[in-house]
Amino acid sequence: MGRKTVHVSDFSGKVLQPDDAVVRVVVLEHPDLVAGPVQLEARPIEIESIDDAALDVAVVEIYDSHGGGEPRRVTLTASEFDTLATDVPMAQLLRTAERIRPPKATRKAAEKLDYATLEHAGKPHRGKITDEEAQLVRDNLDEINKRLADEGIRQIDPTDPDHASRYGFPLSDESTD
Incomplete structure (x- = not known):
């Protein structure tokens, strides 16, 4: 008895042929994602509109008393974040702001x-x-x-x-x- 493996697109369920180009999509964050990042496979045509739908976002961490000592991570549109800078434009503020370095892993x-x-x-x-x-x-x-x-x-x-x-x-x- 032989075994045959058939690969299908995670997005459409359509069978992927051996000579089809396959795109790997790693989902890092999503409201329905409960157990960490996942990997999906699709045909390039199925995800070609993904760049057009992409949002310009700012991801920030807020260190205040609300987090119980832990930072809160917030994602918002870049334009909404930009409106928080009232003295100088956000682009200038980001260029001149103090740089931080992530802690080095030993x-x-x-x-x-x-x-x-x-x-x-x-x-x-x-x-x-x-x-x-x-x-x-x-x-x-x-x-x-x-x-x-x-x-x-x-x-x-x-x-x-x-x-x-x-x-x-x-x-x-x-x-x-």
């Missing part, structure tokens, strides 16, 4: 992660996948994928040849009819 923190634990197993890393990590991923795939999704990290697909070889999942034989 290399030591990354080196201390134990990927052979449920807390870190399956996270992408440069090191070799140990037998312990691979076994943990195989035995707890659903739980690990849920954690990865919650953290906004790619999930492990046992049917993906790269993931299958990295984590020791059996490779399925695909054939075309």
Whole structure:
């Protein structure tokens, strides 16, 4: 018995032919997105209007007493944000404003992660996948994928040849009819 995999557009449900160009769309934020970023696939024609529909937005973090010590992230149209600057134009204000640098991740923190634990197993890393990590991923795939999704990290697909070889999942034989 053979197996045939058919890929379809996530947007239209139409079958993608092997020679079709496929566009990968990563949804980072959406009101209905509950478990972190997701990946969708589509034909280029299905998303060609996306740039025309794009909004110019400003994403700001507000540090005040309302956040309980944590910043509030707010997204608003750029033109609405621009109206907040009444002394000088927003473009000039942004050019001359004090620059901030995001905190640097320390290399030591990354080196201390134990990927052979449920807390870190399956996270992408440069090191070799140990037998312990691979076994943990195989035995707890659903739980690990849920954690990865919650953290906004790619999930492990046992049917993906790269993931299958990295984590020791059996490779399925695909054939075309």
